[in-house]
Amino acid sequence: MSITEFEYKNGFPAIRLTHPNGSASVEFLLYGAHVLSWTVNDHELLFVSDQAIFEQGKAIRGGIPIVWPQFGPGPLPQHGFARVKPWRIGKTNTTDNVSIELHLSHDDDTLKIWPHKFNLTLHIRLTEKSFYQELIVDNRDDQTFEFTALFHTYFTVDDIKTTKISGLNNVTYLDKVDGGKTKTETNKIIEFTGETDRVYKDGGKNNNSISINDRIQVIGSNTMPDVVVWNPWQEKAKAAVDIGEHNYPKYVCVEVGHVSNPVQLDKDQTWKGSQELTLLTS
Numbered sequence: 001m002s003i004t005e006f007e008y009k010n011g012f013p014a015i016r017l018t019h020p021n022g023s024a025s026v027e028f029l030l031y032g033a034h035v036l037s038w039t040v041n042d043h044e045l046l047f048v049s050d051q052a053i054f055e056q057g058k059a060i061r062g063g064i065p066i067v068w069p070q071f072g073p074g075p076l077p078q079h080g081f082a083r084v085k086p087w088r089i090g091k092t093n094t095t096d097n098v099s100i101e102l103h104l105s106h107d108d109d110t111l112k113i114w115p116h117k118f119n120l121t122l123h124i125r126l127t128e129k130s131f132y133q134e135l136i137v138d139n140r141d142d143q144t145f146e147f148t149a150l151f152h153t154y155f156t157v158d159d160i161k162t163t164k165i166s167g168l169n170n171v172t173y174l175d176k177v178d179g180g181k182t183k184t185e186t187n188k189i190i191e192f193t194g195e196t197d198r199v200y201k202d203g204g205k206n207n208n209s210i211s212i213n214d215r216i217q218v219i220g221s222n223t224m225p226d227v228v229v230w231n232p233w234q235e236k237a238k239a240a241v242d243i244g245e246h247n248y249p250k251y252v253c254v255e256v257g258h259v260s261n262p263v264q265l266d267k268d269q270t271w272k273g274s275q276e277l278t279l280l281t282s
């Protein structure tokens with residue numbers, strides 16, 4: 001059982017949590033509170049691009065970026081700024097399951113682009129087979145503010161062409177690769193034959209469980225009811241400097257969030273949203 005600080009690429013400070021029985025681990029950067037690795041019994045369950053760019057101010061391709069306060073596109077930088085800011089280490093606990101808190105607050109730079117005072121906490125907890133993240137937003141402003149939030153999780157898969165997602169049958173979705181049309185998912189199992197970018201509205205509501213290849217289960221809190229499913233496919237992967245054509249078959253993004261409409265948070269109020277990822281079979 002341990003919490004170890006180490007240096008990731010390009011001097012980015014990182015932390016590794018290891019479960020008491022040694023079976024599971026998670027690694028994240030303080031930059032963006034960005035999770036880069038989650039392993040169970042030595043199986044890596046998250047995808048990070050071998051073309052990912054580790055530079056201040058740039059988003060990292062893969063792992064679990066925290067999208068806040070805006071799921072893009074929109075007036076703020078794409079997917080907000082929480083993913084490109086340095087977070088601070090807070091409370092840690094290694095007595096039971098291993099857990100840690102990270103914090104981010106407004107500063108002069110954030111106030112320039114988003115004029116609201118806030119405290120964010122990301123709580124991370126590792127159990128033998130599960131990994132839990134909770135984002136806590138405190139409104140420290142003197143007025144109500146709005147935000148959208150999402151855990152932009154990149155799961156590693158053997159091949160996107162044989163990947164199967166279940167749990168979203170009959171859910172209404174916004175099809176971002178078909179002009180933003182609203183459609184209803186008619187398939188019990190979603191398979192991939194081309195670029196896919198969909199926002200399943202309330203797809204994770206009532207703790208509905210989404211599964212990837214019957215191997216990994218994703219459950220969001222009721223406060224994070226939407227589920228985004230994304231793979232850029234060949235051409236867009238080739239065009240993106242930090243993905244590359246060779247990488248699109250290796251991952252699928254299944255992203256739990258509150259993005260269909262914004263959360264309205266009154267001053268002095270707190271909002272919490274979480275996801276739990278569980279390895280069902282090795």
Ligand SMILES: O=P(O)(O)OC[C@H]1O[C@H](O)[C@H](O)[C@@H](O)[C@@H]1O
Pocket residue numbers: 059078079176197198228229230253255
């Ligand atoms: O390239 P990024 O800013 O990290 O965004 C990557 C992707 O995020 C989400 O999945 C969106 O639905 C996609 O439209 C977007 O392309």
